[in-house]
Amino acid sequence: MIQRRLIPSYIFLTIVSFLSVFPLYWMITAATNKSVDVARGKIVFGNYLMENWARLNQLQDLGGAMKNSFIYAAVQTILALFICSLAGFGFELYHDKKKDLLFSILLLAMMVPGVATMIPLFKMMSKLGFLNTVWGFMLPGISTPFLIMMFRQNSRNFPIDIMEAARIDGLSEVQIFFQMYLPVMKATYAAAAVITFMNAWNSYLWPRVIMTDKKAQTMPMLIANLAAGYTVDYGVLMLGVLFCSIPTMIIFFVLQKQFTEGITGAVK
Numbered sequence: 001m002i003q004r005r006l007i008p009s010y011i012f013l014t015i016v017s018f019l020s021v022f023p024l025y026w027m028i029t030a031a032t033n034k035s036v037d038v039a040r041g042k043i044v045f046g047n048y049l050m051e052n053w054a055r056l057n058q059l060q061d062l063g064g065a066m067k068n069s070f071i072y073a074a075v076q077t078i079l080a081l082f083i084c085s086l087a088g089f090g091f092e093l094y095h096d097k098k099k100d101l102l103f104s105i106l107l108l109a110m111m112v113p114g115v116a117t118m119i120p121l122f123k124m125m126s127k128l129g130f131l132n133t134v135w136g137f138m139l140p141g142i143s144t145p146f147l148i149m150m151f152r153q154n155s156r157n158f159p160i161d162i163m164e165a166a167r168i169d170g171l172s173e174v175q176i177f178f179q180m181y182l183p184v185m186k187a188t189y190a191a192a193a194v195i196t197f198m199n200a201w202n203s204y205l206w207p208r209v210i211m212t213d214k215k216a217q218t219m220p221m222l223i224a225n226l227a228a229g230y231t232v233d234y235g236v237l238m239l240g241v242l243f244c245s246i247p248t249m250i251i252f253f254v255l256q257k258q259f260t261e262g263i264t265g266a267v268k
Helices: 002-030 035-039 049-059 062-093 099-109 114-128 134-141 145-155 160-168 173-184 186-202 205-210 219-227 234-254 256-263
Strands: none
Touching: 002 234, 035 234, 049 219, 049 234, 062 099, 062 134, 062 145, 062 173, 062 186, 062 219, 062 234, 099 145, 114 134, 114 205, 134 186, 134 205, 145 186, 160 173, 173 186, 186 234, 186 256, 205 219, 219 234, 234 256
16 A cells, blocks of 8 residues: 555656656767758767767867866865865854854855856956966865855764863864864765855856857867857767766765765765
8 A cells, every 4th residue: 555655656656757858868879860850859879979079079079178177166166165264163163252143244255146246256356367277277266165154064963072071181273173073074074065066067147258269169168169150069068068067967876875964964
């Protein structure tokens, strides 16, 4: 009787799973077919993969774009984790009368659209000489209010008594952060790393503004270039999208458990 009750749920979950997986399947099959076959709605594997691969490398610098995206996203992720975790650590575990006011200002920053600050940021990066550099790409994203709020929220589960005992034993605040706080918050770091890396990897508008040199283009910019023009080779385009999707999918699947624990605020 219980199993029969679950049948509608299983059917619903099966349909949802199919709808979630089918676009990925279609993307992979499209990368193996001619553009005309993709336009006709062919959804089975073809034998045009190598031709699409050669055409993709002929039109765009795939290796350079992959390298640029990885460097930009990796550097931004590392710096964002360090800075935002320090801020969250301080906001939650240290007492100051102005702390709540500063955090309220931080939350207000989340309400400002990123597009509204793009022109001032561009002028700032231009004066600093950071156009077409990794610094120009990642500096606006290394201190995000969302990550600070996430670390602050999860820091509430950090045992204060351990900090007090560590201070009595002679540990400095820097030692407490690196030797005690950081290992305990591994799940939060993993979740924040996934979010930051995926946002940086998939970022398009800011790199398009700050990266004027074609050699500095990222994967989303490469895909946009493939989709531009009067004619679009859909097989080549889908192959580019596939290469753009693979790194983020690998990172998410590898850190899936830690990501879930970090989002739910688990501390061990």
